[in-house]
Each structure stands twice: as structure tokens, then as C-alpha cells.
Amino acid sequence: MQLTTASDSDPTPIRLLAVVEAESTNSWLDLLLQDCVGVEFEIIRVGSFEEGLSVIRDGACHLALVDLAAEAEGDALTWAGVAVAQVPIIVLADKDDEADELRALRIGVQDYITKTRATPETLVRSIRHAVERHRLLTELRDARQREHFVATHDSLTKLLNRSSFNEQLDRALSYAKRHNKRLAVIFLDFDGFKYINDTLGHTIGDQLLTQASERLAAEIRQSDLVARVGGDEFIAMIQDLDRDQTAALVAQKLLESISMPYTLSDREYWVTASLGISIYPRDGEDRETLVRHADAAMYQAKDQGKNNYQFYSQSLNDATRKRLNLERNLRRAFERGQLELHYQPKVDLKTNQITGAEALLRWNDPDLGPVSPGEFIGVAEETGFIRPLGDWVLRTACEEAKSWQDQGFDATVSVNVSTHQIRAEVLRESIVRVLWDSGLKPERLALEITESTLMENPDEAVIALQELKQIGISISLDDFGTGFSSLSYLKRIPVDTVKIDQSFIGDIVHDQDDAAIVDAILSIAEKLRLKVIAEGVETEAQRRFLASRNCQEMQGYLFSPAVPAEAFVQLLRASQGTERKEP
Secondary structure (H helix, E strand, O other), X not given: OOOOOOOOOOOOOEEEEEEOOOHHHHHHHHHHHHOOOOOOEEEEEEOEHHHHHHHHHOOOOOEEEEEOOOEOOOOHHHHHHHHOOOXXXXXXXXXXOHHHHXXXXXXXXXXXEEHHHOOHHHHHHHHHHHHHHHHHHHHHHHHHHHHHHHHHEXXXXXXXXXXXXXXXXXXXXXXXXXXXXXXEEEEEEEEOHHHHHHHHOHHHHHHHHHHHHHHHHXXXXXXXXXXXXXXXXXXXXXOOOOOHXXXXXXXXXXXXXXXXXXXXXXXXXXOEEEEXXXXXXXXOOOHHHHHHHHHHHHHHHHHOOOOOEEEOOHHHHHHHHHHHHHHHHHHHHHHOOOXXXXXXXXXXXXXXXXXXXXXXXXXXXXXXXXXXXXXXXHHHHHHOOXXXXXXXXXXXXXXXXXXXXXXXXXXXXXXXOOHHHOOHHHHHHHHHHHHHHHOOOHHHEEEEEEHHHHHHOHHHHHHHHHHHHHOXXXXXXXXXXXXXXXXXXXXXXXXXXXXXOHHHOOOXXXXXXXXXXXXXXXXXXXXXXXXXXXXXXXXHHHHHHXXXXXXXXXXXXXXXXXXXXXXXXHHHHHHHHHHOOOO
């Protein structure tokens, strides 16, 4: 607040609160203020400290003059100590008392004036200093509060950040331990947020996170905590649990709140969330364990179809530990060059000659032995390790196919593409760079993509595959017939080949339903001028059935399982040796 003087162009009176009980003191103060030059006052008079505190709380005054002789319930300086945080206070005392003066200054009173020594000049000087000092102290306090808020809260959502949440959770656990209380930790991760962020941009994504944060905070009691710990991950703590069902009810409320539509740039969007719950002390007695177990339970919720919550269990803990060990061993195997590609031949059903091969990743760990791709591919996708792994597979397969090309073999190599690789710009640049480095002709490379990968981000997938198709790469739709929208995607995606899933091939000779499905796929493919490859062919009867329906190619143990690169070259020589073509 700025003091006004007679020279100010637009003087504003100082609203001065006078906490004075005796009329004689009021008269003395009026005379004193009248002689104060250069300052205008608007005086608010009260006769007790309680009335004064009410005025101060209402923000109705700029400064308070407090007569220590006024009526007070309890000690007058104690009352003044409560008020000094809100307005500057100058104490008026009947006499010098060093003990009272020292105590007043210690509690933050701006000045201590003895009535017998007060003059208009000393009062004006005291008021000016009091107001200015209070202003500086207030600015300093506000700056510290802002600094503390920035240090303890997320800048986007204004929720607690990870470090602040950890500190408060540690304190809550100490309290729960002392008082034999239970609490829950809830880990929350959005389903489908990446699609909104990638397609609509980070600005829209930030708006969604902000709205979602407000919903989360509204569903959490003031005694509980909620924090943003990174990206679209949030964590909450629920105190004083009486039973597990209480945590379940909170989780259900959070799910329902999150799944309500979001208005972003005048359009409505929807996301859901997956939640994991751990309970103190049953699932852990320290912060790290509880958070880790809640996180593991959240992944279990993802595996159960998303948009649900799961409690932590010991079996889940065992599975999590196994997954972590598998990830660590996979990264180590990759760094040490212990991974290799095997190639399963694709065979022309009429000529029985090899037309190409599907590159399949194999891992034979020195300690674990052979590890199934069904185990480690899922872990690689969850952790993001699938990106460097996929790049290595693509590069290795193209280099191997180039060696076939150089030896005169007319064979293509097929590489599987995961959801994490399907971003248009990244995939295109990666493939173009590998083709350039390896020297492989684009028409010798085929990409195999599953319907589930398409469903993850269909618009991005369509753009990526159309661009790759333009440079000569062929596209194969894997596991055809196992999804719900394969036919609709055949209209949009530049597919060259569909692969009949092996689940339809096993009983094709004896099961009329499987036979009918295969017949339908072959009929559709013929009308759309698509090539068809049957996977999992293991018997001569299956081969004859497919050949009679004009299925062009097959893969399966009837001809060969996936074999190392050297063995595949031997198969190529045996298959195409008499008709090798110049590269």
C-alpha cells in the first residue's frame, strides 16, 4: 500500500484502524492526527481487540494503531501477534516498558510508541515505515510462497508433484504406523491419451490433463492426496481406510469421473483410465513398495481390458518380478548380440518353390535357455524397448535379404511392425534409411502388420502404409479373420497380401466352419485382387485343400519351421537352384 501526500494528484486516504477504548485516548489521537502534514486518514474506531480483528479479517483497513490499554480477553500483545500477518500494527503504550517493547517487536509489531513522547512527525514517520516495511515483508512472504508452490506442485495441473507427494506419503505412513491405521495408494494411467496427444497436439492434450486433474481433485477428500507424477500418470493416497471396499469405491468414482466427455476446442472427446490399488500394511509397509505394487496392479488393470481397477496380489508381484527380470535379461542379450533372426520360408503352393521368408526374432539365453517371443515381445512393447529392437530386426533382415539378392535368389523378406513403430514419419525415415544403407530393392521388402496394430491408431497407420506403398514396399495384413473390422480396413489400407491365421488352418480338413471361413477369405481376396498366404500348414491334406481353392502361398512345418540365416540359404538353393536369377 502506498501512502498518499498532499502533493499526490489523486490522494487516497489511509484507512487507519484505531483500537482504542478510552475516550481521552481517542481525543488525544484525533489531535495528533490532525497535525500530521501530507497524509490523509480515514479512521475506523473500535473499542476492543475482538472488534478490531473482525475489521482486519474483512480487509477494511491499511494499518492499525493499537492501544495496549484497550479491553482484551487475554494478553493484548498476543492478540497483536495474531493480526500482524495481515496488516502493519503500531502499538501505543502509556509508558516505557522495555520488556513489552522487546516482546512487541519480536512478534512482528512494526513500532512501539509511548503516548507521552508521540508527536505528529514521529507518528507520520512511524506510519510510513510501518506500511513500507509491511509491504516488503508481504512481497517477500508471497514470493516465498510462490517459490514453495512451484517446488511442490506440477506446473500444468497445479496438483502435487512426485517429490512433494512422496514426502507427504512418508508422513502419512508414519502416522498410520503409530496409530495402527490403514491407507491405500492408487496409481492411475490414462487409456488412449497418447492417441489424443499425438493426433490433436500437445496443447489439446494439456487441456485434457488439466480438466482431468480438476476432476480427480474434486473426488478426493481434503485429508487425502492426489499428484501428477509424469505424463498421463497420477497417484492418490486415501487415508483412514476402514475396509478395502472404501478404496474400491474411491477408485470407481475416479473411473466414472475420468470417463465423462471432455470439451476440447469445441469438440467432445473421451478417455478412460486404468487404476491399481495397494493397501498399507498388507501390500507393503514403505512408500517405495506400496507405489511399486500399485503400479503393478495398474498394469494388471490394463491387461484386464482397461477402464477398470485392480488390487495388488502376491501372484501379481511374482509376475511383475519375472517381467522385470525378463526385461533386464532382454536388454543384456541385445547389447551382447545374443539375439538372432530366423527365417520361415513362404512357399508357392503350385511350384513348391520358396518365394520369400518371414523374419522371426529368436532368443536363446545362456541362463534361461530358449525364450518364447510370446514372452519377451510383450515386455519389449510395454517398456518401449520394442523401438530399438524393431530397428535392429528391420536392419538385419534387410541386410540378409540383400545377400540373397546378391546371390541371385528372387526372394522377399517380411518384417513384422509393432504398434510402437507405426508413426508415419518415423517409420518411413527408418525404412528408407535401412534400404539405402543395405542396398536392398524396396520390392524385396514386405511389412506385416496385425489388425490390432491398425486399431491402435488407424489414421496414422493408413498414412504410414500409403507412403511406404508408394516407394515399392508391399504390405501384408497378418492374422486376417481374427479381428472385427478386417474388411473395412481392406478398403482403406493399400494391402497386397492377407495371411489366413493358423487358428483356421489346423482343422480345415475336418471342420466345416473353418473350411467355410477359409473359403470366404479366399473368395474376398480374389475379388479384391489380393494374394493369400496360409499360416500354420502342417499336413499334406491341408496343403491339398488350400491348393484346390487357389490359395497362392503357405507357411508352416509341412515345408520348414523358421531356421537360422545359413540354413535358409540352403533351403533357397534347394528350392530355386535350377532357376536362379541375376540380381
